[in-house]
Amino acid sequence: MTFVRRRRLFVTRLKFIGIAPMAAGEGDLSCVLWGCSVPLVLRKEGDHHVLVGECYSSTYGITDGEAAIMVAQDMLKEEIFVLY
Numbered sequence: 577m578t579f580v581r582r583r584r585l586f587v588t589r590l591k592f593i594g595i596a597p598m599a600a601g602e603g604d605l606s607c608v609l610w611g612c613s614v615p616l617v618l619r620k621e622g623d624h625h626v627l628v629g630e631c632y633s634s635t636y637g638i639t640d641g642e643a644a645i646m647v648a649q650d651m652l653k654e655e656i657f658v659l660y
Contacts, residue, residue: 588633590651597629606631607657608643624658 583595588606596606596617605618605625617628646652 586631592633594631594633596631600628600631604628606633607655609657618657618659621660624660626660 580595582598584598584600586594586596586600586606588594592606594606594615596604600617601619603619605620606615607618608615614630615633617631618625619628643652647654
């Protein structure tokens with residue numbers, strides 16, 4: 577069970593349940609970046625975002641194209657992030 581060490585549960589606004597780093601908090605974003613193999617947690621800081629860490633969501637397979645389908649169905653929106 578080492579994969580849940582230093583992790584916390586979260587629920588997204590779309591009611592997906594997942595686990596994220598302990599540093600994740602309310603207002604952080606669970607994102608799927610194009611070409612990335614896992615969803616990530618990003619935090620807005622000023623005019624950019626910082627990486628909090630990787631997460632896992634109950635939307636298993638979201639990196640296998642489900643995110644693109646959800647964007648097409650207006651369930652998710654596509655955004656550009658500046659990361660530091």
